[in-house]
Amino acid sequence: MLLLTALPGLVVGLILLGLLLKSRGILAMKPLSALLFGSDWHPLKGGFGLFPFLVGTLWVTLAAMILAVPISLLTAVYLSEYAPRIVRSAAKPLIDLLSGIPSVVFGVWGVLLVVPFVGRVVAPLFGVYSSGYSILAGAVVLAIMIFPTIILVCLEVFASVSQDLRDTSLALGATKWETVKHVVLRKGAGGIIAAVVLGFSRAFGETMAVLMVVGNVAKVPHSLFDSAYPLPALIANNYGEMMSIPLYDSAIMLSALVLFLIVLVFNLAARVFLTRVEKKVE
């Protein structure tokens, strides 16, 4: 059993090692800066700039966060501080259910509803043309996918804030919202940041749902209505052809490595914030 407990760490190490070894081919041929910040993506002619994909991922993820964070936070506060017990116990399974819906189903829904909505309603409203397969569509779908992550972590954080503190604040004449603002949110700040970071890293690596609605055009996007081509989609889409073109395979593995490292850093950050909260509570 002791040996088995080494397995998780081992798997982390092996993933890192495997991806590193596989991307060595292209790292030896081109400088890292050209790979990460070059915009020239023409694998047939030897152009392997990942910049458009990195920027695409960032756009979609950030836009999703802007939508998801306020909504999730408000929902978490409502469920933890305001909602009657009945509402709370009814909402929890629904949120669990939302977190269990497979990403392909989110993608199908996005194609059916969000893409046409963005293309036919939102874009004309701003006077631009968009096919609907856009960063905005990806962001809406992603935002809904990460609601549960942020809400559930926040609920745990809020539950760890002691009731005494709330009562003290209320006794001093603060309104309920003021208590939330000055006591609950402040005490839980570290945990909220962790929740947001976890949501971010979840969104950053999400593949299928985004791939289905975001358009997949390998250019640096300039507006929310442009198509983008996120990194995970690049990996998923190019599996079939990557074997036949030299270095292609290696470039795709490099993108997986970059994805892994970014998500790793974000998880480390979330961890740091969460341990800080745990210490504070104790």
Add this chain to the structure above:
Amino acid sequence: MGFRRRKYEERIFRVLMLGATAVVVGSLLLILGTVVIKAWPALKLDMILKTPRGGYYMGKEGGILNAILGSLYLASGATFLALLLSLPIVLYLNVYTRRKSAWAVQVRFALDVLWGVPSIVYGAFGFIVMVLIGLRASLLAGIITVALLELPIMARAMDEVIRLVPQALKDASASLGATRLETAFKVVLRQCLPGLLTAVLIAFGRGVGDAASVLFTAGFTDSVPTSLFQPAATLPLAIFFQLGTPFPEVQQRAYASAALLTFLILIISLAARALSRKLRKHTLK
């Protein structure tokens, strides 16, 4: 700040919060509703009883039995494997080590990291391993990859449950002369059975629904796999491929397949709830 202003602030935020909660719950209902309504015309018994016939992806006869069975085989195998790996890990962490011990902290941290790894990265990693050991895209390769994906999900959920076993219960067991191994399997395991089962079902649901990790590793085929070394179709990929065809009839089937997948996930999560409630009768309070 004036009393009136404070009151207004309270009211405004109350409305915002209610609105936000409505958005969250509403989007869930909207997703379920859209999928069901769009799926309805294409939902036929053939879908779940037949495998694709020639030209299925151009609108001809057939169903997606291959993908449904493929997904169930794959997720069952992966869940079994993940259970074999995660149960000993979690029992060891909770019975043999102290909560604050450096090793326990490290193992839990590694699990957290694995939990955050995107499934497409698991897919790429599974693919590397496959190439390394000379395995082709097959049910087995898919099972191994998805087992890795499920491992942290299952282990973390189990850890949450086992953590709640009171120390006094473990001490009582030890004072009766039980070894730690006996305590782990006869006391702790039995006490936590409902929670553990929920953890297993959560992981199973994730295994059934994940597409990115099996894209490279399980392959895709029109027939039901009869051995571990054959490729296996999976439901999420079947949805993805059907939606990608230019034929409206086939796209409709993608909606129907999505409804089936959602229904499957719904059943799994309801079963998890019901089972954990039923088995809770046997645990000591």
